Amino acid sequence: MRQLFLQVLRDAEGRPTCDDDILYDSLHDPALDWSLIGTLTDKLVTLGIAVPESLIEAVYLDQCFNAGNRVVRHHADRPPEVLMAG
Structure with a gap:
């Protein structure tokens, strides 16, 4: 989907x-x-929620490659941490 x-x-x-x-x-x-x-x-902006660029990039790549069941902690000041890869 x-x-x-x-x-x-x-x-x-x-x-x-x-x-x-x-x-x-x-x-x-x-x-x-x-x-x-x-x-x-757009919805994040409307809700006034700022997220690290790494989160948006990761969501986009997960969508492109049909990845799922990943848990990643994104930070504003350091690289993301992969907690669980599906």
């Missing part, structure tokens, strides 16, 4: 996440074309 998915969670301060912690979920915005990386970046 190569569709992107965006879920924004409230900082749970170490608590398990629950439905009340979801600030945005792209599944509730089906009118947008989630096959385009620009939709993701």
Whole structure:
């Protein structure tokens, strides 16, 4: 499908996440074309969320190469850390 998915969670301060912690979920915005990386970046700007460029690049490459089940921690001041590669 190569569709992107965006879920924004409230900082749970170490608590398990629950439905009340979801600030945005792209599944509730089906009118947008989630096959385009620009939709993701535009939505992040609209929500006022700044992310490292490495995250956008990684999402784009994962989409191009149909990668999944990867967990990567992206940082503003150092290279990303791959926590789990699918």
